[in-house]
Amino acid sequence: MFSLKVKDVTHQLGQNEQTLTASLNSWKRSKKVWFKTGPGPINQTIEPFLPVALIPAMRRNWNVRLAGAVSPSLLAGTDHIQQTIAAWYPSFRTVKIRAKQLDRAADTASRPVAAFFSGGVDSFYTLKKHADQITHLVFVHGFDVVLSDKAKRREFADNARSIADKQGLQLVEVETNLREFGDRYVSWLDAYCGAGLASIALLLSPRFETIYLPSSVSSEQLMPMGTHPDLDRYWGNGQINIVHDGLESGRFEKIEDIADWDLVSQHLRVCFQKDIDGLNCGRCRKCTWTMMVFEALGKLADIRTLPDQVDCTLIKEYPAQTISELDRITKSFQYLQASGRNKKLLDVLEKMVADGRQRIKARQEVGNVAPKGGLISRILRRYR
Structure with a gap:
């Protein structure tokens, strides 16, 4: 059986920016996957690259070899994730993950709470619901808008920053090219979007105690998809809790809940169309x-x-x-x-x-x- 190898993790500091990079090598292919974000503590281990590699490896029936250490809780969580995805999709296989175990000291200090935020209905619903807890919004570049469209990415990020400013929150922007690797092998919505978000959560795990991941459907409407309550929380590494949020409400109820909010009337963004x-x-x-x-x-x-x-x-x-x-x-x-x-x-x-x-x-x-x-x-x- 072939292996997908993740190695050569490097951390580079620039002016007001830092980059974490790793090389993902499969049979006859090699790809540098990177994350860029502003100042602040980030997880400089190989952990953020495990979700990036695992889902494509399951689709191609490749073992995963990590040239670095991973927390026992994350390794245990991937067992459940693999079993769940393989039960949903017969074309995905459970594979072996080879990595050293990371001996991370227990962190009992209280840290801030964040939420992934795109500017859509689900994001606003989670922000309103947990307004008394959330201190940071996380906006990701490279997921729903291609990295090459810098003008549109900046417009959407500025929209998110305006929302954060009006709420007295901090906006954390993260840029990544992980979809350039994963889209070659798997469907983003069906299997990979949750892993992509989990990689960002792991990257920011030294900074946040909990991060909310807004659900797109209610519990009654759940179906196999990349982000799911039976998957998301298992990506945690013992530092950060990933919470799949909003299952109690469908899209109609969420819109009804936020419809009178002036922030929504000024800033709602639901569209993923180009140009x-x-x-x-x-x-x-x-x-x-x-x-x-x-x-x-x-x-x-x-x-x-x-x-x-x-x-x-x-x-x-x-x-x-x-x-x-x-x-x-x-x-x-x-x-x-x-x-x-x-x-x-x-x-x-x-x-x-x-x-x-x-x-x-x-x-x-x-x-x-x-x-x-x-x-x-x-x-x-x-x-x-």
């Missing part, structure tokens, strides 16, 4: 569905970063594909129906709810007779 003017394009699936919920709540006109009207022709192009989406569109329809507003959108949503129920029911019925672990079954599970 857009401003924070949101106002026409993609994420933008349109977010606008739908705000309109159902009677709050869309207050959101300055999105158009003030839902395009009823456009929204028909984005039918409900998952139980989570069906829940959101059903509640939007019910709220609009009760308010008596926007009859045109109400009629569109009524048909979309009926079509969505039929579509998802048909998929579930086919899934019940599909061979377990087969391609059809896996696709159906992805859309439930």
Whole structure:
């Protein structure tokens, strides 16, 4: 069996910047993966590179060899992570991890609490929920915007910094090229996004006691995906607790909870489209569905970063594909129906709810007779 080797960890200090780099070497391929951030304590061991390497290694059935030491708690956690992912996705295999055990002194000192923050609905919900605890927001460059788009990255980071300043918080920016390595092997959303966030958490583990990772769905809507409550907390290394947050609420409830917050009206960013003017394009699936919920709540006109009207022709192009989406569109329809507003959108949503129920029911019925672990079954599970 081939091995994915992680070695040559180096820490370089620059002016107002520090970089942690390692070499990831697989069969006939070598990639330098790096993290850059500002001044402050960071984890200079090989630990932040373990999540980067492990998920692609599982997909390619490579053992992982680390030329450095890893905490026993992190090594133990990866056993659970591997078992969980392999149970979800038959194409992923459990692999061996070879590394020395890190003898880290117990740290009993109280440290700050942080939250990953992109500027979206889930981020704002977690920030509001834990406003009495959170002291830092962590904004990551290189995940949802390519590193080469420096202007757009700066615009989004400035938006996050403005939010932090208004809340009296500190913003920590981290830049990484880890997706340039992982995207070659695995799907970001299905298997890798949680590992990517975990690598950032491990990098910042000397600085924070806890970091919140906002959930994108409620507990009733959970499905196999890269960030998940059965995965995220197991990436901890004994220094930092990674908390998958917000499972008690779906997207509709989260928007309802933050809809009156002036920070949201000024700074909400939900769009991941390329080549857009401003924070949101106002026409993609994420933008349109977010606008739908705000309109159902009677709050869309207050959101300055999105158009003030839902395009009823456009929204028909984005039918409900998952139980989570069906829940959101059903509640939007019910709220609009009760308010008596926007009859045109109400009629569109009524048909979309009926079509969505039929579509998802048909998929579930086919899934019940599909061979377990087969391609059809896996696709159906992805859309439930």
